[in-house]
Amino acid sequence: MKLILHRFFISFLLVMIVSSTLLISPTLANADTGYFRWPxxxxxxxxxxxxxxxxxxxxxxxxxxxxxxxxxxxxxxxVTRSTVSSGSYGTYITIKHIINKTKYETLYAHLRSKSVSVGDFVEIGDTIGYMGNTGNSTGQHLHFEVHQPYWNASRSYSLNPESYLGSRVGVLDGTEFNPDNGSYGYVQIDTSPEYGVNYYDAPNGKFLGRLPGQNIYGVYAERDGYYNLGGGKWVKESSVIFKRFRAYVNYDYRYGVNVYDAPNGNYVRKLSGNDVFNVYTYSDGYYGLGADAWVKSDNLIIIKPQFN
Ligand SMILES: [Zn+2]
Incomplete structure (x- = not known):
């Protein structure tokens, strides 16, 4: 009996170790790199x-x-805090986020002023205040923290923000997720700036010229291993990094929105707020999230892809 229990315990332990590794692995290695925008x-x-x-x-x-x-x-x-600290932070704000089911909390300190209140839902890129020199600070700057899953007084859950921030260069201006012109993502030319890649007038078509490395372009079509970057320019898929537009639910995570099986179709289920989804297409006022899941476009906020 003792031996059986012992064996049972060992296999139980093994199962726990294996399953916890499986559970934890998606959040390792900065899985959410590039989702955050420079504040x-x-x-x-x-x-x-x-x-x-x-x-x-x-x-x-x-x-x-x-x-x-x-x-x-x-x-x-x-927004979880919008206050003036008696300690070193001065005027500061914290915001909680959920990215791919992982919780984060970001902190913005030494602000000159703040323009949001606890409980406000803010969108990525919204102005929440202005850089300042309040609290324990020796010159105007922003002190920015990232925590997973949340801020605590010992700041034991802090992460290196730089590992989680996307491109500082930003993305190509003027290219939005656009139902009319069909842009549904960006590519970045995957070479050094001097080198670049060839572009053609069609998939497997005539050579037209070279696009500089690291540049970012909207993507309008995909055919035979090539992306159409608009204006009749096609590049090989293997020469670029492709990132699709994504979207998140434009409501508090507690409410979520309805998912339908088609534009104006049958109700299928609820989608929880703050989760992030790929956007594949648009039709009739609905975004297609893949696998016959459609959500009214008013209920989603489109996120531009970011590159490191
Ligand atoms: Zn600091």
């Missing part, structure tokens, strides 16, 4: 980590710039 323009004046000069662990990233500098929500979510 402010400026220069990095202090990285995340141990600092030699004061022998302290810096739980955030400092971004400094002079003048009137808007501070923006790094991702969509609900």
């Amino acid at each position: 402010a323009d400026g220069t990095i004046t202090s990285d995340y980590g141990y600092r030699d000069y004061d022998n302290k662990f810096h739980h955030g990233l400092d971004i400094a710039k002079t003048g009137t500098v808007p501070v923006k929500a790094a991702y969509s979510g609900i």
Whole structure:
């Protein structure tokens, strides 16, 4: 009996170890890299980590710039704090987010002013306040923290924000998810800037010229291993990094929205707020999220892809 129990316990342990590894693995290796947007323009004046000069662990990233500098929500979510700290943060805001079912909380400190209140739902890129020099700060800058799953006083869940932020260069302006012109994603030319890739007048067509490496273009069609970048330019799929537009539910995560099996079709289920979905197509006021799931376009906010 003792032996059987012992064996049972060992196999139970093994199952636990294997299943917990499986459960944890999707959040490892910065699975959500690139979802967050840089919260402010400026220069990095202090990285995340141990600092030699004061022998302290810096739980955030400092971004400094002079003048009137808007501070923006790094991702969509609900404001959890909007207050003035008696300690070092000065005027600060925290926002909670859910990205691919993982919880995060971001923090924005030393603000000159704040323009959101606890409970507000903010969208990625919304201005939430202005960069300042309040609290324990020696010059105007934003102190930005990322936590998973949430901020605590010891800041033991802090992450290196730079590992989670997307491109600083931003994305191509003027290309939106657009039902009329059909753009549904971006590509980035996957070479060094000097090198670039060939573009053609059709899939397997005539050589027209070269596009510089690292540039970003809207994608309008996909055929025979080539992407159409608009204006009759086609590039080989293997030469570029493709990222599709995504969307999240434009409501508090507690409510969610209805999913239908077709535009104006039958109700299928609810989609929870704050989750992020790929967007494949648009028809009749509905976005197609793949697998016959359609949601009214008013209920979703489109997110532009970001590149590192
Ligand atoms: Zn700082």
